[in-house]
Amino acid sequence: MKRTTVSLIAGVAALAALTGFASVSVPDASGAEPAGAAATLPVERTSLVCPAPSTSDLAETTYSAFTPVTEGTDDGGRADLLPATGTPEEGEKAGEAVKSALPQKEPGTPVTADESGADAPALTGIAEGRFAPGWTVQQTTEVTAGTGRGLQGLSCVAPDTDFWFPGASTATDRTDYIHLTNAEDSAAVVDIELYGKDGALESEVGSDITVKPHAxxxxxxxTLTDAEESDLTVRVNVRSGRVGAAVQALDDKLGGDWLTASADPADTLVLPGIPQDATDVRLIAYSPGDTDADLTLRLAGPSGLITPVGHETLHVKAGMTTAVDLADVTKGEPGSLVLTPSGGSVPVVAALRVIRGEGDDQETSFIPAARAVDTRATAVGNTEKGTTLALTAPTTTTKVKVTASAGTEGGESVSKTYTIKSGTTQSVELPVPEGLKGTYALTVEPTSGGPLYASRTLEAAQDDVPAFTTQVLPDDRGRVAVPTAEQNLSVLQE
Structure with missing residues (x-):
């Protein structure tokens, strides 16, 4: 058998191993029959990483894990979260406590575990088989005092090789960490690039950073630069291996939260789910190419798209971070910011810093540009009160099915369908599981229409501080298209 044939079969086998069974059809002897359409199959393995939640002794962290029920999966599988201790062997040994705290017995029912204080470790996780499609892990941390006090939430991230974080800072009142977590069996090599208002910042220690396996x-x-920048874009470029990356942004007076990566650079971006009572909204944008970007700003509210007065457009210089204060742009209604090109098509990344409250009782969260929900998105760790789901249909009226799972301690799943009109954002009245006990998961599934964007906000009572955290809900990528392979004897011909 010649190498071309071996490569074809090996490639199909490798793809099948990751996504499920891939069939190979046998055409007639002519080999002229066209290949069939790609099959959409559940993924068979999902990897997530959760950074260490806090260095505060006052931190109270809840981990929540959930896998939606997905048709087409086998009966087997598992989902494990292990401490990132530095080696696979140590992680397996130390991970017994974590595994016993989050025993996912069946898809469709969330589980939780609690940690107190500053010693909760970073976690690396693998879900396989029926637990892999749409596996979601949330860590939510409440800190009652000190730098970053408030509610900090993160949907644990998938390892990748390139991340953009507009909205970070090295200002004196901010303490921002970039957390790099390696779930692989080999070391990763990472470069961290910083871009301020005048362009790239010099850094002698941001290159060739080694992240050990399972660490x-x-x-x-x-510590990467002497420059004090209020608005900074951070790029994490992984030159070898893969890591999960997230920025923990902590303010001395304004609370703090996790800043997750912006959607990939694009000329059109949607930043969904600005709370209706936001008192200050700041947009941070960066153009990674060699061309300036000119953007049109519009707010998608409950009744349609409007242009914020005084903020109709934004000019973003190439290679420089640009920030603009939008103040209380939502004016008492929930909304989402939609960025579109007003000139040529130039890719950008962007995020919002959102503040609620007044005076000494302010709290911060971040909303990065989101990826659209193509098939399904999941948010876990929801409570009966204090949970808001924002759905945005920027271009086309879209119907959406939202399902509330069973609770962690009891309750029956329930679903509800919504119509989100073109150009609007709706904070929908959530379905709550019947007989709910504990927390629950939400799955969001577009059933018709155009692009859909979503975010979930959690709130907590903390004296007079309006503690909150917002997570955008990208597609869970629980299914993947697998091309149908077939025999073609022409590849054997010289």
Whole structure:
């Protein structure tokens, strides 16, 4: 058998191993029959990483894990979260407590575990088989005092090789860490690039950072540069291996939260789910190419798209971070910011810093540009009160099915369908599981229409501080298209 045939079969086998069974059809002897359409199959393995939640002794962290029920999966599988201790062997040994705290017995029912204080480790996780499609892990941390006090939430991230974080800072009142977590069996090599208002910042220690296997490295951004920048874009470029990356942004007076990566650079971006009572909204944008970007700003509210007065457009210089204060742009209604090109098509990344409250009782969260929900998205760790789901249909009216799972301690799943009109954002009245006990998961599934964007906000009572955290809900990528392979004897011909 010649190498071309071997490569074809090996490639199909490798793809099948990751996504499920891939069939190979046998055409007639002519080999002229066209290949069939790609099959959409559940993924068979999902990897997530959760950075260490806090260095505060006052931190109270809840981990929540959930896998939606997905048709087409086998009966077997598992989902494990292990401490990122530095080696696979140590992780397996130390991970017994974590595994016993989050025993996912069946898809469709969430589980939780609690940690107190500053010693909760970073976690690396693998879900296989029926637990892999749409596996979601949330860590939510409440800190009652000190830098970053408030509610900090993160949907644990998938390892990748390139991340953009507009919205970070090295200002004196901010303490921002970039957390790099390696779930692989080999070391990763990472470059961290910083871009301020005047362009790239010099850094002698941001290159060739080694992250050991099954380990996590929190790096204080202010140690990478002497510059004090209020608005900074951070790029994490992984030159070898893969890591999960997230920025923990902590303010001395304004609370703090996790800043997750912006959607990939694009000329059109949607930043969904600005709370209706936001008192200050700041947009941070960056153009990674060689061309300036000119953007049109519009707010998608409950009744349609409007242009914020005084903020109709934004000019973003190439290679420089640009920030603009939008103040209380939502004016008492929930909304989402939609960025579109007003000139040529130039890719950008962007995020919002959102503040609620007044005076000494302010709290911060971040909303990065989101990926659209193509098939399904999941948010876990929801409570009966204090949970808001924002759905945005920027271009086309879209119907959406939202399902509330059973609770962690009891309750029956329930679903509800919504119509989101074109150009609007709706904070929908959530379905709550019947007989709910504990927390529950939400799955969001577009059933017709155009692009859909979503975010979930959690709130907590903390004296007079309006503690909150917002997570955008990208597609869970629980299914993947697998091309149908077939025999073609022409590849054997010289």
């Amino acid at each position: 996590s490295e929190p790096i204080l951004l202010s």
